Amino acid sequence: MRIEVTFNCDKGAKIDFNYNHNLSRLIMESLFDNKSAMFHKGKPFKYYTFSQLYFSHYEISGDKIVNLGEEVHWYVSSPNPFFIDGLVKGLTKMGCYPMGQGEFEFKQVRILDDPEFTNDMEFTCMSPITISSMGRGAKRELYCRIENKCFVENLRYDLVQKYYYLYNSFPKNERLEIIFDKNYLENKKRTSRLIDYNGVKVLGYMVPFVVKGSPDLIRVGYSCGFGERNNNGFGMVKVWHRS
Structure with missing residues (x-):
C-alpha cells in the first residue's frame, strides 16, 4: 500500500540536505498513540519505506534546500495497511511539523494503486x-x-x-x-x-x-x-x- 502525502511549506523555508532522520521522527511521532501500527509479532514494525522530498520548485543554497514553491510531496509505502492507516490518522491529527527552518503543514493524502507485478x-x-x-x-x-x-x-x-x-x-x-x-x-x-x-x-x-x-x-x-x-x-x- 502506497500513499502520496502533500504538505504546504512557506516559500523561502530552508531544509537541510540530510533530512531523513526528521522524516523518520515524523513517522514515529504520528504513530505514537497507535501501538497496533508500531508493532508486529511483539516487535517494532520496520517494514516500510519512504521517499525523498519532492519540491514543486526549489534552489540549492550551500548545504540547504530552499523551498520556492507552495507544496512538497512525500511518498510512504508498506505492505501493512494498519501501519498506513495509523500514519494517515496521525499526520492529520498532528497538522504541522517543524522541518529545518520551516514548517510542513499537512494538506492531503492520496492512496496510489499498486502496479501489476510480473516477472x-x-x-x-x-x-x-x-x-x-x-x-x-x-x-x-x-x-x-x-x-x-x-x-x-x-x-x-x-x-x-x-x-x-x-x-x-x-x-x-x-x-x-x-x-x-x-x-x-x-x-x-x-x-x-x-x-x-x-x-x-x-x-x-x-x-x-x-x-x-x-x-x-x-x-x-x-x-x-x-x-x-x-x-x-x-x-x-x-x-x-x-x-
Whole structure:
C-alpha cells in the first residue's frame, strides 16, 4: 500500500540536505498513540519505506534546500495497511511539523494503486538503495559498492528474509536477477549518495534497474523497499517507463 502525502511549506523555508532522520521522527511521532501500527509479532514494525522530498520548485543554497514553491510531496509505502492507516490518522491529527527552518503543514493524502507485478519489471529510485556486507573481522558495517557482486546478491537475500518475516514462509520462487542500467551509471556524474543519518554515514545509490524473477519478491521490494534501512528512508522505487 502506497500513499502520496502533500504538505504546504512557506516559500523561502530552508531544509537541510540530510533530512531523513526528521522524516523518520515524523513517522514515529504520528504513530505514537497507535501501538497496533508500531508493532508486529511483539516487535517494532520496520517494514516500510519512504521517499525523498519532492519540491514543486526549489534552489540549492550551500548545504540547504530552499523551498520556492507552495507544496512538497512525500511518498510512504508498506505492505501493512494498519501501519498506513495509523500514519494517515496521525499526520492529520498532528497538522504541522517543524522541518529545518520551516514548517510542513499537512494538506492531503492520496492512496496510489499498486502496479501489476510480473516477472520482468523496470524501476527507478525514489530514495537511495543501500546494502551492507560484514567483512571478516570487521568491527562495523561495510557498505557494498554497486559494482561489486555482493550488491545484487545481498539485495536478493534481503528480500527473501523480508518475505519470510512477513508471511512466515519462504517464497516458492526465490530466483531474482537485478540489472542496473549501465548507460546511466556511465553517463550520470553522480549516482551514489552519502547520507548523514543523525551522525551515521550511509552509502546508497540511485540508479534505474531491471528486475527479473519472482513476482512475490518484486512485490516485497516495491512495498517494503529494496536493500536495508528502509524505515530510515532508503530503497523506495517506482515503476520506470523508459522514454
